[in-house]
Amino acid sequence: MVFSDDRAQLQAPVTDRDHAQGASDAPVTLVEYGDYECPHCGRAFPIIKDAQRRLGGRLRFVFRHFPLTEAHAHAQHAAEAAEAAASQGRFWEMHDSLFEHQRALADPHLLEYAKAIGLDVAGFRQELDSHVHARHVRADFLGGVRSGVNGTPTFFINDLRYDDALDAASLVSALEAAIPAPHRR
Amino acid sequence: MNASVLRPGTPAPDFSLHSTPDQSVSLSDFRGRPVILAFYPADWSPVCGDQMALYNEILSEFRDHNAELLGISVDGIWCHLAFADNRKLHFPLLADFEPKGHVARQYGVYRDRDGTSERALFVIDGDGIIRWSYVSPVGINPGADGILRALEALPKGEEHGV
Numbered sequence: 001m002v003f004s005d006d007r008a009q010l011q012a013p014v015t016d017r018d019h020a021q022g023a024s025d026a027p028v029t030l031v032e033y034g035d036y037e038c039p040h041c042g043r044a045f046p047i048i049k050d051a052q053r054r055l056g057g058r059l060r061f062v063f064r065h066f067p068l069t070e071a072h073a074h075a076q077h078a079a080e081a082a083e084a085a086a087s088q089g090r091f092w093e094m095h096d097s098l099f100e101h102q103r104a105l106a107d108p109h110l111l112e113y114a115k116a117i118g119l120d121v122a123g124f125r126q127e128l129d130s131h132v133h134a135r136h137v138r139a140d141f142l143g144g145v146r147s148g149v150n151g152t153p154t155f156f157i158n159d160l161r162y163d164d165a166l167d168a169a170s171l172v173s174a175l176e177a178a179i180p181a182p183h184r185r
Numbered sequence: 186m187n188a189s190v191l192r193p194g195t196p197a198p199d200f201s202l203h204s205t206p207d208q209s210v211s212l213s214d215f216r217g218r219p220v221i222l223a224f225y226p227a228d229w230s231p232v233c234g235d236q237m238a239l240y241n242e243i244l245s246e247f248r249d250h251n252a253e254l255l256g257i258s259v260d261g262i263w264c265h266l267a268f269a270d271n272r273k274l275h276f277p278l279l280a281d282f283e284p285k286g287h288v289a290r291q292y293g294v295y296r297d298r299d300g301t302s303e304r305a306l307f308v309i310d311g312d313g314i315i316r317w318s319y320v321s322p323v324g325i326n327p328g329a330d331g332i333l334r335a336l337e338a339l340p341k342g343e344e345h346g347v
Contacts, residue, residue: 068238070238070272070275071272071273141242142246145239145243145330146330146333148328148330149328150235150236150325150326150327150328150329151235151238151239
């Protein structure tokens, strides 16, 4: 029996099936486990945008699904909507739309966002209705559970869980600190 | 660390606690199957809510191990029912309410100063032996990775009963 001070490690490595912004050889990778209906994730959304602006090409950002489906009625379908957009190459456009409209995530809203970002809405709807992306979402979720994700949002910086404050200054300084010296500014 | 927390290899003390106003659950009801005991300080406090909400999402993985999850706190049964209804929990919450914290004390996870239990996890095998225990800092949701690893470490025969 121990009280562990060790930060949890990401058990599911970033792969090609992940959705990433930034180069795969970026010196620092931030992985978020998030839920589109979670208000804390909504608060984190602009903070991550800010960090991305400040670190530029040195940061790779990966988003994985961690919907708490009993607590958040629309979270699962919203995650599947992001995956359905991904199959048309528009994951991040849908991701942003969902976080920008966290209080409007019922199916008719999802279709509106699909239309607004220029998706083939019929194809999107078919994938959503048949839940073809449910397994991907669940795989993300279980990989998170294995990695010690205990709620949303949970962040990992270069595979180590980030447990500090969720504000831009703290996050950026943690990201900077994780960057190997030759890449630091 | 609480030195009296029951450790792996120790027989799990049996108990009978209310899960609804007219139903009780005993540990011995689950003999032959693994049991996950999740002691938590209080219904409604934010961390507990997140912890129970998380477990609520992983019940199918627990069931893959034929394991039963039981939440336990010193809250009364009516409080538990309102909490479980609000959070749509699909597993029993047991009321360690009278005598208050009696079961938590037996497992070595009662916090005298606070009048609540620790945030403590026990995985008990089908023979009623504790196989894993963990006490989390009270404000930190311990997640479920430790529980899953403990269930996987159970011999297959014990996991599914004899």
